[in-house]
Amino acid sequence: MDGLSAAASVIAVVQISTQIFELCQEYYSEVKDARKDIQRLRNEVTSLQDVLTNVEDLAEDSGSANLSVLNLLNQQDGPLRQCQKDLVGLVAKLELGQGKNTMKRFGMRALKWPFSSKDVEKLLITIGRHKATFNLALSADHIGLARAIKDDVARLNNSIAELQVGQKEFLVDERRQKIHQWLSPLDPSSNHNAACKKRQPTTGAWFVGSDQYEKWKTTSNSFLWLHGIPGCGKTILCSTIVQDVIRQYQSEPEFAVAYFYFDFNDSEKQRHDNFIRSLIVQLSTQSEKTPESLEALFTGSRQQPTTDALTSTLQQIIGDFQQTFILIDALDECNQREELLELMETIVGWKSEKVHILATSRREREIEEALQPLITDQILEIEETLRDGAHGMFRWVVCQLDSLKKCLKLDALRRALNSLPKTLDDTYARILRSIDEEYSQDAFRILQWLAYSARPLRIEEVAEVVAVKIVEKAIPVTCSGVATRRILRKRL
Numbered sequence: 001m002d003g004l005s006a007a008a009s010v011i012a013v014v015q016i017s018t019q020i021f022e023l024c025q026e027y028y029s030e031v032k033d034a035r036k037d038i039q040r041l042r043n044e045v046t047s048l049q050d051v052l053t054n055v056e057d058l059a060e061d062s063g064s065a066n067l068s069v070l071n072l073l074n075q076q077d078g079p080l081r082q083c084q085k086d087l088v089g090l091v092a093k094l095e096l097g098q099g100k101n102t103m104k105r106f107g108m109r110a111l112k113w114p115f116s117s118k119d120v121e122k123l124l125i126t127i128g129r130h131k132a133t134f135n136l137a138l139s140a141d142h143i144g145l146a147r148a149i150k151d152d153v154a155r156l157n158n159s160i161a162e163l164q165v166g167q168k169e170f171l172v173d174e175r176r177q178k179i180h181q182w183l184s185p186l187d188p189s190s191n192h193n194a195a196c197k198k199r200q201p202t203t204g205a206w207f208v209g210s211d212q213y214e215k216w217k218t219t220s221n222s223f224l225w226l227h228g229i230p231g232c233g234k235t236i237l238c239s240t241i242v243q244d245v246i247r248q249y250q251s252e253p254e255f256a257v258a259y260f261y262f263d264f265n266d267s268e269k270q271r272h273d274n275f276i277r278s279l280i281v282q283l284s285t286q287s288e289k290t291p292e293s294l295e296a297l298f299t300g301s302r303q304q305p306t307t308d309a310l311t312s313t314l315q316q317i318i319g320d321f322q323q324t325f326i327l328i329d330a331l332d333e334c335n336q337r338e339e340l341l342e343l344m345e346t347i348v349g350w351k352s353e354k355v356h357i358l359a360t361s362r363r364e365r366e367i368e369e370a371l372q373p374l375i376t377d378q379i380l381e382i383e384e385t386l387r388d389g390a391h392g393m394f395r396w397v398v399c400q401l402d403s404l405k406k407c408l409k410l411d412a413l414r415r416a417l418n419s420l421p422k423t424l425d426d427t428y429a430r431i432l433r434s435i436d437e438e439y440s441q442d443a444f445r446i447l448q449w450l451a452y453s454a455r456p457l458r459i460e461e462v463a464e465v466v467a468v469k470i471v472e473k474a475i476p477v478t479c480s481g482v483a484t485r486r487i488l489r490k491r492l
Contacts, residue, residue: 006070007059009080010052016087017049023094027113034113037120044127048083051134058138069137077153079137083130090123129155176290179298185281186274191261191329195239203233204240206405217245217325220353223344223374227363234360235261238329241358245325254322258282262333270333272340276310279326283317291317311343315350324355331361341370348374403430442466 024042028035059070073080097114115123133152207213216224228234242259249255258279263269284294293316297305305313318324326347334340347355361367407416421427435443449457449465457465 004059006074006080007056009074009084010056010059013080013084013087014049014052014056016084016091017045017052019091020045020087020094021049023091027094027097027111030111031113034115037115037117038113041120041123044124048127048131051131051138054138055134073134073137079130079133079152082153086126086130176284179290179294180281180284182298183277183281185277186268188260188269188278191235191263191269192239192242192259195235195261196243199236199239204237207237208240208244213241216356216358219356221348221351222356223348223371224358225371225375226358226360227368228360230362235329238327238358238360242327245327249323249325252322253288255325256283256286256318256321256323257325257327259327260329262328262330264330264333267335270335272334272336272343273307273310275328275334275340276307276314276343280310280314280317283314283321283324287317287320291320293317307339311346315347315352318350318352318355321354326355326357328357328359331359331367332364337366341367344371344374 021042024038024045028038028042031038055073072078075081093114097112129152212224216222226234226237238259238261242257245257249257259282260275260278261269262275268274280294284291291313293313297309297313331337331340344357344359347357359371404416421430432443446462446465449462
């Protein structure tokens with residue numbers, strides 16, 4: 001192979017690099033948010049051109065001393081051919097980001113920088129390696145050049161493989177995004193975030209720590225219905241459950257979580273078909289690749305799919321995961337309630353061991369009759385029971401909650417709810433009766449001090465009341481800061 005052939009190869013590479021520079025110039029003037037990366041790539045290409053110019057001079061002066069170096073550079077899979085191949089690929093991607101030709105014919109520009117900062121970094125490394133190889137060739141260090149070429153080819157092949165994987169992932173994500181846009185799903189995260197803002201850190205802790213909740217998560221094909229009166233906090237509780245399930249399973253690639261909030265303030269979030277679309281997109285996003293069933297739905301017809309087709313696709317996507325959790329808030333706010341309840345029956349009827357459904361709603365006969373056969377467990381309406389019995393007495397509710405917290409089993413909880421005292425006096429009487437006889441005298445003494453204390457006692461002072469045994473009827477003057485002497489003398 002003579003020097004002229006090598007010179008021709010160098011010229012071809014220089015021309016391609018010039019084309020890249022011009023394309024970068026165009027992007028630089030149009031795409032403002034990527035100028036830093038564009039400038040870096042443009043500078044590196046310019047630097048490569050300078051090195052290639054020196055190689056071209058070496059080829060034109062192809063004496064015997066230089067011929068072996070040029071042959072190494074210009075061999076079939078050598079650095080010049082590899083550099084040309086990489087630059088041609090770069091041109092293709094830059095031209096791809098310019099948009100469709102039809103847009104250009106109508107005078108519209110559609111420039112979109114096709115590389116992320118990570119991609120640009122890889123391109124700079126690749127071009128830098130080519131420069132290093134050519135600079136080594138210019139030094140005419142034949143042994144060093146041969147070794148460098150061998151190592152460089154291996155590194156370049158690895159870089160190419162990485163770029164190909166990255167490009168493939170980019171195309172897959174782009175395709176998936178296109179399919180998702182076609183489905184036009186609603187985003188339930190706005191409702192979820194709004195509910196989370198209203199939630200206190202410990203809100204719903206009583207539920208996510210319950211046996212029923214754990215049973216629902218671990219039982220195959222489980223369905224749990226939480227019902228309550230309007231305003232008792234079902235949506236807030238649902239947001240707590242969503243957060244807990246996501247936190248527990250987000251690191252498990254074979255587990256998927258999808259949720260939806262029906263909303264009477266948003267007519268689009270009252271339709272059951274929009275509910276299905278949202279579930280499909282959420283589950284698809286959590287899959288490593290676009291589910292085949294969703295791809296088939298999209299390629300089969302670009303018309304909007306039927307509800308049956310959406311339901312079938314949902315079933316197949318759920319089957320792609322080891323476990324799927326679906327959480328639904330406010331079933332009663334769906335304006336296509338009959339269709340939604342039929343869908344619930346259909347999903348449970350799949351008899352899939354992989355799916356777990358939790359739903360909230362008001363307790364309405366239509367919903368209860370439809371869901372009752374599906375329920376694998378059911379939470380009692382603690383909020384409703386307490387609200388009905390409180391009659392405006394906040395202290396009564398607090399006392400009942402203190403009592404209910406001691407119930408470790410569902411049966412005990414149900415018995416406690418069915419035997420709540422009617423009045424606050426009855427509540428206090430029950431509390432006093434529950435004091436162990438061994439501590440009854442201590443409790444009596446503490447209540448005496450609390451009744452006649454000039455201010456609320458600190459816990460340390462209450463401890464002293466129990467610890468100190470008073471023999472005399474009179475109280476020392478030193479205690480006058482805690483209790484009223486005259487009253488205590490009289491009472492004791």
